Amino acid sequence: MSIYLDHAATTPMIEPAIDAMQRALRKIGNPSSLHTDGRATRKDVEEAREVIAQSLGCQASEVIFTGSGTEANNSAIKGLFWSTPDKNLIVVSAIEHHAVLDPAHWLVEHEGAELIEIPVTDSGVIDCAFLRDLVIRRGGEIALISVMSANNETGVIQPISTVVEIAGSIPVHTDAVQSFMKVPLNFANLGLFAMTISAHKVGGPLGIGALILRKAFEMPALLHGGGQEREIRSGTLNAPSIVAFAAAVSANTYNGEAVEKLREKFESGISTVAPHARVNGQSSKRLPGISNITFPGTQADFLLLLMDGKKVSCSTGAACTAGVHRPSHVLMAMGHDEIGATSSLRFSLGANTTEEDIEYTLSVIPEVIEMAKAANSL
Amino acid sequence: MKLIAAMSGGVDSAVAAARAVEEGHDVIGVHLALSSNPQKYRSGARGCCTIEDSHDARRAADVIGIPFYIWDMADEFHAGVVENFMSEYKAGRTPNPCLRCNEKIKFAAVLDRAKAMGFDGVITGHYARTRDTEAGKTLHRAVDPLKDQSYVLAVLNREQISGALFPLGDTEKVDIRLEAERRGLAVAQKPDSHDICFVPSGDNAGWLRERMGSEDGPIVDQDGKQIGTHKGAYTYTIGQRKGLGITIPTSDGSPRFVLKIEPVSNTVVVGAREELAVTSMKGERAIWCGPNIAPGDHRGYVQVRAHGAALACTYRFDGTHLVADLDQPLLGLATGQAMVIYEGDRVVGSATICETAA
Numbered sequence: 001m002s003i004y005l006d007h008a009a010t011t012p013m014i015e016p017a018i019d020a021m022q023r024a025l026r027k028i029g030n031p032s033s034l035h036t037d038g039r040a041t042r043k044d045v046e047e048a049r050e051v052i053a054q055s056l057g058c059q060a061s062e063v064i065f066t067g068s069g070t071e072a073n074n075s076a077i078k079g080l081f082w083s084t085p086d087k088n089l090i091v092v093s094a095i096e097h098h099a100v101l102d103p104a105h106w107l108v109e110h111e112g113a114e115l116i117e118i119p120v121t122d123s124g125v126i127d128c129a130f131l132r133d134l135v136i137r138r139g140g141e142i143a144l145i146s147v148m149s150a151n152n153e154t155g156v157i158q159p160i161s162t163v164v165e166i167a168g169s170i171p172v173h174t175d176a177v178q179s180f181m182k183v184p185l186n187f188a189n190l191g192l193f194a195m196t197i198s199a200h201k202v203g204g205p206l207g208i209g210a211l212i213l214r215k216a217f218e219m220p221a222l223l224h225g226g227g228q229e230r231e232i233r234s235g236t237l238n239a240p241s242i243v244a245f246a247a248a249v250s251a252n253t254y255n256g257e258a259v260e261k262l263r264e265k266f267e268s269g270i271s272t273v274a275p276h277a278r279v280n281g282q283s284s285k286r287l288p289g290i291s292n293i294t295f296p297g298t299q300a301d302f303l304l305l306l307m308d309g310k311k312v313s314c315s316t317g318a319a320c321t322a323g324v325h326r327p328s329h330v331l332m333a334m335g336h337d338e339i340g341a342t343s344s345l346r347f348s349l350g351a352n353t354t355e356e357d358i359e360y361t362l363s364v365i366p367e368v369i370e371m372a373k374a375a376n377s378l
Numbered sequence: 379m380k381l382i383a384a385m386s387g388g389v390d391s392a393v394a395a396a397r398a399v400e401e402g403h404d405v406i407g408v409h410l411a412l413s414s415n416p417q418k419y420r421s422g423a424r425g426c427c428t429i430e431d432s433h434d435a436r437r438a439a440d441v442i443g444i445p446f447y448i449w450d451m452a453d454e455f456h457a458g459v460v461e462n463f464m465s466e467y468k469a470g471r472t473p474n475p476c477l478r479c480n481e482k483i484k485f486a487a488v489l490d491r492a493k494a495m496g497f498d499g500v501i502t503g504h505y506a507r508t509r510d511t512e513a514g515k516t517l518h519r520a521v522d523p524l525k526d527q528s529y530v531l532a533v534l535n536r537e538q539i540s541g542a543l544f545p546l547g548d549t550e551k552v553d554i555r556l557e558a559e560r561r562g563l564a565v566a567q568k569p570d571s572h573d574i575c576f577v578p579s580g581d582n583a584g585w586l587r588e589r590m591g592s593e594d595g596p597i598v599d600q601d602g603k604q605i606g607t608h609k610g611a612y613t614y615t616i617g618q619r620k621g622l623g624i625t626i627p628t629s630d631g632s633p634r635f636v637l638k639i640e641p642v643s644n645t646v647v648v649g650a651r652e653e654l655a656v657t658s659m660k661g662e663r664a665i666w667c668g669p670n671i672a673p674g675d676h677r678g679y680v681q682v683r684a685h686g687a688a689l690a691c692t693y694r695f696d697g698t699h700l701v702a703d704l705d706q707p708l709l710g711l712a713t714g715q716a717m718v719i720y721e722g723d724r725v726v727g728s729a730t731i732c733e734t735a736a
Contacts, residue, residue, distance in 0.1 A: 305406070305447050306495060324411040324450040374494035378487070 003312045003357045007201075007350030008152055008178060008290055013248070014203035014351075020247035021205060024240035031237045032226060041239045048246030055249050056195070056212060057186035064211045064229045065242055069177040069198030070099035071222075072211035075233065076173040076194045077103040079219035080144035081113060084171075087143035091134065093118045093126045093158070094333040095151050100175055101329075104146075118147065122335040124156035124281035132166050142170045144193075149176040149185065153317055153330040153346055154281035155290025157183065164191040171217075177201055177209075181252050182287045187212050199241065203351070204248035208241035254351045260288035262349055262358055267291055269362040274369055280331060280344065289349040294336070298343045298372040301325045306371055307345070310364040315346040343376075379498040380404045381543065384484055385438060385446070387431030389558045389565045390503030390546055392438035396561050397545040398501045399442055405501065407439035407446040410483065412455040413576070434565050441562055449491075451483055458482035460576055467586055467612040470641035471714025474530070474684065475574050477728075481533035489541050499541040506531050507547030507723075508539060515540045516668040519723040520547040529684045532718040532728035535665050583613035595644035597624060600637070600653065608646045611639050617654055617710025624648070635710070655707040655736055661700040661717045661729025671695050671726060679720040680704070682711055682731070693719050693726075700729035707736075 004012075013021075024044060029037030031045045046060070053060040066072040077100060081090060090104050094117040107113035116134060118126045126147055135142065145167050150157045157179065164172050171193035176185055180197040187195055194217075198209040213219070213232065225234030270277050270293060280292040295303060300316035307314055317328040327341035336344075347361070383395035385407045399405050409432045432448055439446035459479050466473035489500045505520035506528040517539050520526040534542065546554060558566035573580040592610035599605055606624040608614060614622075618636040628634060628650070635654055638647035659680070673695070679688035680702040690705040702717060711734050719726040 301447065301449060302491070302495065305445075308445060308447075309406075324448055324452070371495045375491040378490045378494060 001311060003361055005347040005349060005353065005357070005361065006313045006315050007353070008155075008346065008348035009315055010200045010206065011203060011350045012352065013200075013205060013244070014251060014253065016251035017204050017244040017248035021240050021244035024243040027239075029239075031239055032228060044243050045237050045239050048242045051246040051250050052197075052210060055181070056197070057188050058195075058212050059215055061230070062187070062212050062215050064213055064233050065237060066209045066211055066233055067207060067235075067238070069175070069196050069201075069209040071233075072196040072198075072209045073097070073099040073173075073175055074103045075211050075219075075222050076196060076213075077144070077146060078107065078222060079213075079232070080171050080173060080194065081107055081111070083217075083219040084143045087141055088112070089114045089116065089138060089141040090144060090146075091116050091118060091131070091142055092146045093120065093148065095120050095124070095126075095153075095330045096146065096148055097152055097175055097177070100146050100148070113143075114141075120333050123284045124151060124154045124330075124334050125284050126158055126163070128159060128162050128166065131163065135166050135168070135170065139168065139170060142167075144171045144173060146173040146175065148178075149174045149195075150179040150183070150287045151281075151330060152178045153290075153328055154284075154292045154334075155287035155348075156281040156284045157286060160190055160192070178290075179287060181249065181254055182256060182289070193217060199245035199248060202248050202252060202254070204245040205241045208238055208245050210245075256288040259349050259351070259353065262353055262355065263288060263291055265355065266347065266349070266358045266362065267293075269358065270365070273362050273365050277369075280334065280336075289353075291347045291349075292331075292344055293347065294331075294340055294344040295369055295372070296340075296343060297376060298369060299376045300342055300345055302372040302375045303343075303345050303368060306368040307364070310368065312361050312364065315348070317344070317346060380496060381406075381499050381501050382488065382492040382497050383407045383444070383501040384488055385409050385435040386503070386571075387434035387438070387565065387568075388503065388571065389555060389563065389568050390505070390551075391501075392435070392442070392503070392563045392565050393554050393558050393561070394501050394503040394543075394545045395438070395444065396442045396563070398543060399444060401545075403501075405442075405444050407435065407442070407444050408488070409435040409446070409448045410451045410455075410488065411448050412483075413452055434568065438563050438565055441564075449488070451487060454487050455479070455483055463574075463576075464586065464590060466714050468590065468641060469714075470611065470639040472615055472712035473714045474716055475576075476530045476684070477533045477716050480530055485534050485538040485542060489538060493541065499543055501543045501545060503546055504531055504544050505546055505551070506544045508542065508544060511668075513669040517725040518547070519720070519725075520544075522550040524685075525551045527684070528720075528725050529681055529686075529716070529718050532667055532716065532725050533665055534667060536668065539667055583610075586610070586613055593644055595646070597622060597646045597648055599634075600647065600649045605648070611641055611644045611646050614639055614646050616712035622646075622648065639712075651709065653736075654709040654711075656704070656709075656711045656734045657707045658701065658703045658735040659711060659717055659731050660733040660735075661702075662698070662732045664695060664700040664727055664729040666727040667725045668727075676721075678726060681718045681720065682708070682715050688720055691719075699732075700727070 029041035031042040049060045049063045108115045147163050173194040175196045177198045181202040193214045195212040200206045221232050223234045278294045304316050316325050327338045331341040381403050385391045459475050463475045504527045505525040507518040508515050519528045577585045596604040597606035597608050605626045614636050634648040637649045675692050675694050680691045681688045691702040693702040713731050715731050718728045
């Protein structure tokens, strides 16, 4: 028995997606080929594109399939920057995923870009007044603004429509990897230029994501070759994964209310079994399934080892290339010091999480905290 | 028992963990990240602090079938081992950082945390043996004299030894490699690490010079007459002959050796080979690896280098210092080195040499 509370990292593929993928894997035909087999595969891909477009309120031609959410974020940040050569300023929130932060920093180092990070309040929401002031003062210099739809560590939902309103004509990208299919999202209504989604967070397979990019918007490609995907992302289309992605979207069974109820049970249980623990971003609007908790006097890697020993899978957040746990930049941006930022765990609930999972997890937490505290005090 | 296996990414610790699992212990693997910038300390895959090493350790844990975690010990390692290495050299002594790492990191930071988290002890791939005796667990040499690492473990006290498991002590290294092959461990043919893990080039003097700067100073003979110039006293070692750059020959043409390093005056004293002879040494910070030693003189052996000879001696503990009088003089002994006392193959204890006498 193992309790999986790391659905924000990846969540199990749902059966309809597995079935669709298996069927597609048995088919022959490169979607770019002109013969009957190629056209048949192409038809599957285009139908999948329409399903995904419909779920997001965008046009099918605005869906550009990528190999991952990370690739879509990189394409968006670099592509939007390079498409406006007269503008040199990149604005991103301080709590972005590294798949947004790192390409932005790369542009600073290699392309002479200037980067400004939007700070967040201690409840984890971006400071809109800061952004408004920045746009008033330097709007003409801004190449793009990127603010995630909901944060991957805390689940805190960001005010994207306000960001778009403040931005005016400045292109806005949002990384919606965590919020896609969890909360309502409408690309057109939000007035976005670009958005990132990923299949494996919604019951689809690993290795497939999409960049949603406004129809008339041209931007330089990162991958050159066969000219697929509006010549923005060349490469043979990964038809089985695309088909499975769409199947996961159309058969999605995620019940946000039920998941949120379980999270409430978990967090109220935490306040009983660990009265000193703090839920990060608790006062903000959050995604239903994410609970980020600071356990004072502990260290996340000890907590994780002990939870893992109790067969509960959860997450410490970021790790460096060697696998060493690092203080979370998200929690630091919310005002935690380094110690607080290294003593937190993320529990993320999914469609198949049960009450028993929550009860068992709560039952092991007191002993885990006690041991982690003892180890940390040495 | 519930045990933590310290896995460096090398063949020894991998086989040690596998053996413990086979014996029925409940084992988890932990790799210690000893540098906050892992590639900084070593570029090849021969030590214990590169990304490649952590990957190798992870793959070994996968093959053995045990959970695997990485613990960040970079701050502890830097403060307890690297800085100590520099300050010891600065004070004119010659430290052994591997001993220090065993004492402060592997069998302190790791063992203590392991116990706090409900584990019974720590497994390492060191070549040494322990025995359960009426007086508690005792530390002994490994059967493979070429690989014996009891010297670098002699800084462990009784309590630490009681929480340590060394599953490799009864086997020759060559057989460990064969066993690793048999077990399907990819690290079977990974080269041994020899140098200090945080000095990638093996050039201690260069490493120290880079971090501590170098201030030229006089090289003098025993009469105090300057006969050369050195590039930072701390980069020299007692007994060193090469690299002194002295152009004035001795009257009989015999070579000169470093006899003494005086950090305060930044002076290096050189002289003839026979001047290096030491017949007695005194050590501070004594640690007993088994029962405390009784008052009075004892016969035994003292070893002053990791792979040095065991020298017959008479030793005693005067309440403050561990003293060893050698049967035969020894050439070249620096303060800061560890003196480890053996009775047969049993490690009695150790101390850090603070004084030597001819």
